[in-house]
Amino acid sequence: MKLVELVPGPDTDPAATQRLRDVCERRLGKGVVIARDTPNFIANRIGTFGMLATLEAMTAFGLTVEEADALTGPAMGRPKTATFRMLDLVGLDTLLHVVDNVRERSEDEAERAAFTRPALLQRLVDRGRLGEKSGAGFYRKRKRADGASEIETLDWTTLEYRPKREAASPVIEAAKSAKGTAAKVKALLSADPGHPHAKFAWTSLKRTLLYAAGLVEVIADDIGDIDRAMRWGFNWELGPFELWDAIGAEAAVKRMKAEGDAVPAWVTEWLAAGHAGFYREEGAVRYHFSHGRYKEEEVQPDEIRLDRLKAAGKTVLGNAGASLIDIGDEVVCLEFHSRNNAIGSDILAAIRDGVAEVERNWRGLVLANEGRNFCVGANLMLLLMEAQSGEWDEVEEIIRYFQNSMLRLKRLDRPVVAAPHRMTLGGGVEACLPADRIVFSPETYFGLVETGVGLIPAGGGCKEAAALAAARAGEGGDLQTHLNALFETIAMARTSTSGHEAFRLGLTRPGDAVAVRHDGRIAEAKRAVLELDRAGYEPPSADARIRVAGRDGRAVLDTAVHSMRLGGYISSHDALIAGKLAHVLTGGDVAPGAEVSEAYLLDLECEAFLSLCGEPLTQERMRHMLATGKPLRN
Structure with a gap:
């Protein structure tokens, strides 16, 4: 995980904290937040509360384990492990120790009550069902008579296991269809507000948001560190306050109060002062609430943020699948932003248009994006449809268009550097190989998997x-x-399990490298472009x-x-x-x-x-x- 929480004591020399922060960020590639010395610090305290709130809401609304996980995974901007698969991985007994740690040290009566050991978890632990390490928890894997493996799910009302079932509802389908975390969460809450799934999502989410708001200036100095801790420590797409803004902070507070919930005074006062949410963007600068005012968010010197550059009007050209963005020093970045960043005709068209633009006006090109994954490959659905229809001329045209687009990238008379991250598979790798150099994120799963x-x-x-x-x-x-x-x-x-392992797979060249920090990969790729340009770049011979x-x-x-x-x-x-x-x-x-x-x-x-x-x-x-x-x- 990316997160490191640094916890200075009252007598810690600030210079020592800063030195350690520099080591963690610049040498280890970690994301650092400063936490106060409180039980479970930031991420585990909020994350554990969220799991308890989800468990309570699941039983209150009579949902199955599969339904709860379908609603608290990617649909809510969280990993596929969601809640109960995550609990099985962590260990149910481990979670109870974390719960005890807060309850025994908290001075707040309501918090102690919230961190009471759930009876369901206690019964499972008493039966030795600790999760994956014991072979059974909320899920278990069994061998059928034919030798095949089968996943079974706990029926929490009987503590018996049954075959796993696919969760489905209009609420779940609406979230799946929505694009982006903010839209998915809005769909969960609004697609069918009277549905038990929507009620469950709202109840578990609002309790977590209110709990996090009550801990501002208790576990951390401001909301920025809290949101980063949840993104980096639990792989949430949006932290609690980013989620609050995503669903509409004013409307959410109004609904909470109507339902009799106590909203922290600072939240009410902040919104009453005319602020629409906890974050604000002005061009390439982002601000967040901190001690009663907006504070500009820091950006590391070696960090280039494409979303902020686009907000500042730095987009040169683009279409539905990709954009060309000015990242400074006469270098542009081609950013994929199609669904799953799969390569289709729109991305290929952007590559061709981008090559022509770079040839006319720029010193070089970076291939990078800020999606969950760099690129999961080509548009497989389109290929399958054409193949099943026997449209072989169409299939060949797709292949030739792809090949020719990659050749244009390789023949560009300006340096090209790719900066892949996370899943970079199939066509994603083929988009990187024409580049003059590749700068891998430390966490890159790189492979030709066709x-x-x-x-x-x-x-x-x-x-x-x-x-x-x-x-x-x-x-x-x-x-x-x-x-x-x-x-x-x-x-x-x-497929490589890291950027470093890509070298052992043999899919790299001598000039390729691994960025120290994931967030620094685009800046490192830009530096590589400028180095090649200064050295008198010449493209490979046709x-x-x-x-x-x-x-x-x-x-x-x-x-x-x-x-x-x-x-x-x-x-x-x-x-x-x-x-x-x-x-x-x-x-x-x-x-x-x-x-x-x-x-x-x-x-x-x-x-x-x-x-x-x-x-x-x-x-x-x-x-x-x-x-x-x-x-x-x-």
Whole structure:
């Protein structure tokens, strides 16, 4: 997790606190908040209260565990683990220790009552159901008679387990359809206000908001540290006060008072003074409530915030999928902002328009964004629809458009640096590989994963992998060894578990690097652009040739695939996919050591991709991924 809470004592030298803060932020890449010396500090105190409030609301409104988790996960801007899956991971007995810590040290009677050990949790702990570490908690995994695994859910009314059920309601569907955390939370509360799901969401949320408001200047100096602690420590998309603004602070307070809730005096006074919420933005500057006034939020010197630049009118051009933003020093950043940052025609069009704009007016280009993930790949739904309809000309046009857009990026006569973060998969990787350098966030899951949906990389990924192998082998060197490693990485759809591990997967170049801080990655990428520009940047030659292993190299890879198939490690369809991949990576039916053009390898990619799209088992994999988010091995 990103969060570090620093807790100075009354006699702590401020210089010592600052020095430690600098070490945590600049050397360890952490996010630091200053907490006061109170029980459980900031994140655990509010987070634990929120879990208790959710548990109480679930029983009060008669919801199932699945329903409560569906409403308190991504629908509320929180991780997929939501509440009860999170409790199972933490350990129910551990949570009770945290609850005790607050109750035994609090001087507030209402707070002590709120932190009473819930009877349901106590009964589960007494039965040894501690969560994942004991094999059962609110969920448990069981083996069926056929050997397959099955997730069961606790029926909290009987303490018995039953098969897990999908939660559904108009409220849940409205939140799923909404884009962005603020819109999702509003949908939860307003889609069907009389529905038990909406009542549950409001009750659990308002109690957490009121509790956090009552702790301002108790657990931290201002709301900024409280919100950051919840974002960085619990992976909330919005902290409590950001959530309050998202649903409308004035309307929320009015409803709370109408329902008889006690609202902290400072909240009422602040809103009565004419303030619409706890945050305010003026251009690129953001302010938040602190000690009765608005305080400008600090931005680290090595941090570039795209949202603030856009608010300040720095957008150069854009469309529904991407924007080109001026980040200073004659450098622009191409930001993806499509759904899940999946690459579709709008992003590809923005890449082409962005390349033309940079060629005319800028020193270089950064590829980065501030989404939850950099890019989860290409628009799989569109490909599946075209393939199922047999529209092969359309599928080929999509592939060619993707390939040509990546080539334009690579041929840009200005330096390009990519700064990926978190999930950077499939087409996301293919968007990074044409860049001159890659600056990874420390937390980057980087991999060409197309085989998981029955395909191979066809946006230039295979071509770039072949070029990487040839570059590492050098002139006349052992190409096969480097090719084998890359083939295995791509065929097995391996993904790095960090920016550093991307180097071990072999998908990087000597000039690539890992940013120390996630928030500093865009600034580091910009510095890399300027360094390349000052050094007299020249783009890669359009006439470059790539040495390939040819038919002999293909035979080596085919032998390995055959052995895996005979050993039962892969299915027949896996073997078919791997054979297509081997054919492309080795340059097809050419002599060993032949030098081929990029266009030739892109033709091989396209041909293999099209043939796999027509396979029923591949289409089945694509449907399964779209429905479940998980790969299917068939």
